[in-house]
Amino acid sequence: DVKVTQSSRYLVKRTGEKVFLECVQDMDHENMFWYRQDPGLGLRLIYFSYDVKMKEKGDIPEGYSVSREKKERFSLILESASTNQTSMYLCASPKASGGLTDTQYFGPGTRLTVL
Amino acid sequence: QKEVEQNSGPLSVPEGAIASLNCTYSDRGSQSFFWYRQYSGKSPELIMFIYSNGDKEDGRFTAQLNKASQYVSLLIRDSQPSDSATYLCAVTNFGNEKLTFGTGTRLTIIP
Helix, strand or coil, X not given: CCCEXXXXXXXXXXXXXXXXXXXXXXXXXXXXXXXXXXXXXXXXXXXXXXXXXXXXXXXXXXXXXXXXXXXXXXXXXXXXXXXXXXXXXXXXXXEEECCEEEEEEEXXXXXXXXX | CCCEEECCCCEEEECCCCEEEEEEECCCCEEEEEEEEECCCCCCEXXXXXXXXXXXXXXXXXXXXXXXXXXXXXXXXXXXXXXXXXXXXXXXXXXXXXXXXXXXXXXXXXX
8 A cells, every 4th residue: 555654744843943844645646745734725835855975946935945865765954944934844756647637645734823 | 807716606516417617717727627526634646637628537537628628627427525625727838847737616515
């Protein structure tokens, strides 16, 4: 059974703290994604990675960075957490078949609250 | 104009009836179309995907795609209370793994 796991289900941090959100997939997929989900705004892409040490900005990268040192692990970093980064963070890894994505597997999500 | 648009709802449907969820998209280059179901507090789970114009059926679910009208829909037959959730439409382009999501439609099945 395919699995995408995230390091925490709930996280509470203070403004200005450096925050690490970890995502691990056991499917040997090359692609990994970080989204945030907010009421009324849907899922928005923060960063994605096509391979180890490769990263590309998504639609809302400001205030975030990422790290992909190993194929199975993709980390999202909030360099200095702010209250407007309070959100649900979802990691995903798609399975691609012949250039067409057929299944994108999501992790369980991390509910981050920044006080 | 949003790239992927859905009616946010809530959409209320009696148990046993057909629920119809709609989605429009703006990028004519979109190739793949997905419907995800998301229960409150949970992550999205894939229900169906469709690439070609027409209908695709899987159990009680039918996805319909009309690329000329840039329209994709999801029909749920014999709606059950367990179908109550938010349904997310997502699209992507050929060879591009990036999904663009709509904001979702909240569906409530009334017993």
